[in-house]
Amino acid sequence: MSGWESWAITVAVFLPAVGALVIAALPRGRDRAARALGVVCTGAALAVATAIALGFDYGARGGLQFEVDVPWISAINARYHVGIDGISLPLFVLTFLLSFLCAIYSWRFVPSPGRTKAFIALQLLLETGMAGTFIAFDLILFFVFWELVLVPMYFLIGIWGSANREYAAIKFFLYTLFGSVFMLLGFLGMFFRGPEPHTFDIVRLTEFASQGGFSRGFQLVVFAAVFLGFAIKVPMWPFHTWLPDAHTEAPTVGSVLLAGILLKMGTYGFVRIALPILPDAAVAWAPWIGALAAVAILYAALACLAQRDLKRLIAFSSVGHMGFVMLGIATLTDVGINAAIFGMVAHGVITGMLFFWIGSVYDRYHTRLIADIGGGLLQKAPRLGTVFGYVAIASLGLPGLAGFWGEVMALLSAFRPAEGLDVGLFRAFMVTGGVGTVLTAGYFLWTIQRVNLGTVPDRWREEAIPDVLPVEWLAWAPLLVLILTLGVFPRLVFGMTDEAVRALTALVLGA
Amino acid sequence: MIRLPLALLFSAALFSVGVYGVLARRNAVMVLMAIELMLNAVNVNLVAFSQQLGQLVGQVFALFVIAVAAAEVGIGLAIVILLYRNRETINVDEVNLLRW
């Protein structure tokens, strides 16, 4: 461990936080400087993250790279242990990408009530929290980053949100906090029942667990605890109800980051912590997780059909997509977990883009209700409409675009789940998921019809609805390109994750 | 030779007069005088016991008390004069600033 590898992750993670401090220290009224700093900080962090991705050894079979492991809180043997592997890497890079694009988007769009400085600073703080979650290999460190995310997001929703923002912000905060308390209890359980000397180190706990260190009964209980924490974050049915509210009320960049990154923290937690450290419990709980995932897919698709608010619709579609991700994880197979990570990335890109889009639509129409927009978007603003059509079709899982591989591979993995799981049951989940894909196509095409197609209603005929602005193109183009690229070259993600996932499943489930 | 009880009775009477003076008189000068009476009652006691017990310590104390009393009167009269200058009265009933 020498040279830049020893500090790269730390710099990437904490650079935005430093930026947030600097922005906070700026004198009043220096909004332009704040925005510029936001773009520069996130851009620099993205550059470092890209360098990490380029310097990553894709051939390595598992194991951490760019690892740093130094004592932190010696009293409880918590360590500053960070590193990156194939499972972290795509999500890590995605975090920086989306944050950067959000910073660009904020160049022009700072929602009411303004206060640009605070807005940008909170975004940067959020970035640190999100990125940190994906590289922490110490449970306490993980927890700190995990909770760090809550605060800025709470303020982003609570201050810059729309009408019902306070309710949504509090619901989001308390609901996820409720889950993370149980998660912390679970972590403490691992600490005290873990190897001597007690440790919070994920790698050591994983090794300990793979040698059968934790008793089955203990695992079942602790898994339930951490499950609650992760499942609320994902969010899995029926713990999802905070999501539509939070999304609907959040400002655009808040929604983008919420959908793009925050939700993945939950699924990542399953892959990184719950499965490896509690493998026996994972096998025992997998059917339940699969069942909830299958219900989520169907339920979300049906709920989407009933939504009148576009943003709420997209939020519900997230529940369904995360259902596919969880279904992949629940199969406990290498195919399924690979698919899950691909699904996470694809969902981050696609749904992030959809939230950008709805933000811009709201900016122009001042309504998010489908009936109020009333169709004809393709006539009024052809490019805006085309972007929506493209992304919606990607979201319904068309091959050649990003949404497809995660979905279809998750279903494939459900066809034959890991040893010890009930094949018939998982095939039932698969069929449910299949029906879900049809319904998903249904509501997306229906929404396209009601928003994009048809003629412009009279009330908008005279209104000036500007088409996509340059700054929007700047913020969106990478996502639009990525949607196609990931669809055509799924290897971009699978190439990162495959070795790490194989190592994971071999260590945990093969042993 | 005067018998001790007689001296003590005298002393007690003198003290009681002093107490009465301190508690009942309105005039601050009279209060001071009454204090002097009480001190002298003490002196009588001290001397009487000194003589009775054959020890000189009591007389020494009496002398001390006389000296202290002189000083006390000096300061007390000074206060009274200042009081008069400021308030134009030496009635102790009217001097009650030091309260809740």
Next chain:
Amino acid sequence: MVAASAPVAAAGTGVAGLTWLLVLLPLVASLLIVFLGRRMPARGAELGIAAVAASFLLSLATLWRVVQGAGPVERSFTWAPIGSFTLQVGWYVDGLAAVMFVMIGLVSLCVHVYSLGYMQGDARFTWFYAALALFTGSMLNLVAANNLFQLLVGWELVGICSYLLIGHWWEEHVNSSSAIKAFITTKTGDVPFIFGIFTLVVTTGTSNIPRIAEAVEHGELGRGVLVAAALLLFGGAIGKSAQFPLHVWLPDAMAGPTPVSALIHAATMVVAGVYLVGRMFGVFAAAPGAMGVVSTIAGITMLIAALLAMVQDDIKRVLAYSTVSQLAYMLAGLSLGEAGYTPGLFHMFTHAFFKALLFLGAGSVIHAVHSNNMSEMGGLRKVMPVTFWTFLIGSAALAGIPPLAGFWSKDEIITTAFRTGNMALWATAMLTAVLTAFYMSRAVLLTFFGPFRGHGHPHESPAVMTAPLVVLAAGSVLVGFLGAPQLDAVFADWVHVGEAHHEPFSYGFAAISVAGALLGIAAGYRLYARWREREPLRALGPAYTLLERKYFLDDLYWVGIVRPVRDRVSAAVDWSNRVILDGIVHAFARAARGLSRAIDLVDARAIDGAVNGLAHTTGFSGGILRYIQSGNVQRYAAFLFTGVIVLAIVFTRF
């Protein structure tokens, strides 16, 4: 699993090595048209035409290899490793693929050229060409795929292209609704199709089509697995190839521009299901129960669709139902087993020519009279001679008049049905053949004969539109001979399973099917030679109503599935979300707040009460005691002396 399989013919793949180019050309062209098309002189059309023409030439070269007797070529590359599964990309080019390439390339090229005229002045001309090129590339990819996932990619992509093109004129609500209906209906079939792929991929451990065929041949798969896989795969074919009960989308898909109908909904995309059965023939053949299902579905479909075609007024819907019926013919051919393999696929090949021709001809007519309804046409043979003659050739080919293309392929299927002893299917096919001749003669008579009943003055379409008609008409005349036994039936050498079958030509069977066709034409002539205001078939009474309402299937789906799911079930789910799930969350919140209020009460009254009570007591007693502090020295002195006295008493008494 092995990452890349050795190509079947490692050396000398020749032009088949360029299959990737053949597929990619239209796809790249599509991207270019989207981004650059608007600035091109012909607004992007030239890019599409050039790419498709190049692909067509490559496909001709590929077919030439097959004609010269080259074996199948397979290439496979690792696309992405996904745990224990490896995603592949590659191509598998045999006679079937080569024939499909040519068919797709030619029809697509014709449609591309034809659209120059048909779509002239359209607001989204460039976009239309981009979608056409994307479709062509996707369809070629579907055919070229050497593995099931790549095939699935093409399969879904052609579906979305179909959606985009059906809804091309999306200003009209009915068009976009038809597009959605088409996509969702076919997607419904895709779900079992995907599961069928999973079944094969998981049981054989590979998605590679030749590998799977080998595995099936070597008996590595159990009977149950095979039947399940075949039936599930056939689900996809039912959706894509518009078979009963999912055929309902195809007639509605006629809402799209007519060239689209010709390319996608007649010649290429809808035969994807047939191609699938042909490509996975080993699986189907090894699962006899499945073949029975295919046969039954095809039988039902060919008959009900032909019946529906008789009562349509919209000329495109006539052709659409005819397509459904003919697709069923192809599947029926395939369902007859090895003997029916070549006839079924041969019919797919010939059908592409004359059905695309018919659609383009119909488009030419529609272009002229600005209406789809035959009741507003009539007498057009004089003003539109080229369209008329080519349409007539197409109709005769479809009706099975020798020596046109349809005769050879259809006759083969009917004969094979008889020879393999599948009498029910033979009878159905014969009956369908009669009906086909009937409704086509009806369409021709209503459109081109009798008085003109529309508005304005129709005239012949421009050369860019008639030239493709002529090309396709020539094809409709000629391609049948590829299967003519008198000419060695070379098609069977190109496309066959196992050894190439060369059945001797039976004049007896040919006579029967020609007689059937003539019977249908005679009936058609009898009823429609003279224009009647009232549709003669109305005499059928309730049966006519049944046909007019499409057997009430659409209503059943709409009332029984779409409406309830879209409106009621979804509303119920949303309600459960708002009221039940959120209700639980809110109940939690309320309970927590109630509890906190209770605790607050305890805190305020008891705990803080004790503290405050102490403070209160102190304050209260202080309030009383303060009266003692009067400031009066003499009173203080009095207390002092009182105290002394008390102390004195205490000390002396105790």
